[in-house]
Amino acid sequence: MSNVSPVLLDEQLCFSIYSASKKFNHFYQSALAPFGLTYPQYIALLVLWEDAPLTVHQLGDRLELDSGTLTPLLKRLEKQGWVERVRSRTDERQVLIHLTDMATAKRDEVYARIGQCQSLLGMSDDEINSMMTKLVTVKQQLDEVSNNRKIAKEVDKTL
Amino acid sequence: MSNVSPVLLDEQLCFSIYSASKKFNHFYQSALAPFGLTYPQYIALLVLWEDAPLTVHQLGDRLELDSGTLTPLLKRLEKQGWVERVRSRTDERQVLIHLTDMATAKRDEVYARIGQCQSLLGMSDDEINSMMTKLVTVKQQLDEVSNNRKIAKEVDKTL
């Protein structure tokens, strides 16, 4: 155990991503200030603008969030007038998330504002696509490691 | 406003980063399960292993976190025996975060475990460095936009 090399924060890819994620969050919070939306609320609306209504479960699949996060988030969006949560009649377990008229009406305004703010970042489509391609690879690796329970096995071995 | 193009979630770099960040978080949570550490707790220890003791403020500078996040996090680390929070005698405003003997003793064990788990990801140093370089650029852009208050101006213009 004496030949273990030190782990430096600044050399960690995870910290770069963690930090970038927080900065993006802050960036969108500012960009969306006129609408009073947080970043997670915004991406929920993005998915709904693509394809509403959706059940909580379907929305969660797209956003990679569970009902523990989405239920309160959607209640806040409902309170602010963006969505309506309607218990499905055909299957009373499900709650359908509908966009309000206000949300539909403001869609292009939000799109436009996001477009303006993103252009301030000055990133080319090539740069963005290149990054996203690499991120897909990283995420696939992370999924694979989790799904295969490689870590769980490691844990068992260690304990 | 009618010629605004739709914003698709899957085309958003921010969502790729947001999603990757959450997956990394989960990955480290599993990797660190034998030690009962969360990812933010782990990176706090990383910085302290590099250079303890540090004030809350200094630690926050490295981690990009403020006292609102760090105070409760450090109290939890203290309760679990990793650190000690000691009010500075020379400047009573400051709280110095010291590593406990247990934390010092377990350092190499944690380093080794992280090394093992990271190797499961199968990423080369080149791939990691290439990603981090690109992320640095993105983060600089995000910082610049925030610092220059470009968005604030946009907001003012719009409102």
Added chain:
DNA sequence: GACAATTTAATTGTATACAATACTCTCGAA
């Protein structure tokens, strides 16, 4: 030395995240 401005942590309030649990509803098999 007095005191206003600043610095440093802690606290408060709001909003995610997510594991674990509870609760209701649906559906299929006996």
Added chain:
DNA sequence: TTCGAGAGTATTGTATACAATTAAATTGTC
């Protein structure tokens, strides 16, 4: 048809994040 397994959502509990405020200590200036 009835009951048990499973699905879908909500709730609970813990842990971040961060803006805004508070409180205490220090510093600079007169």
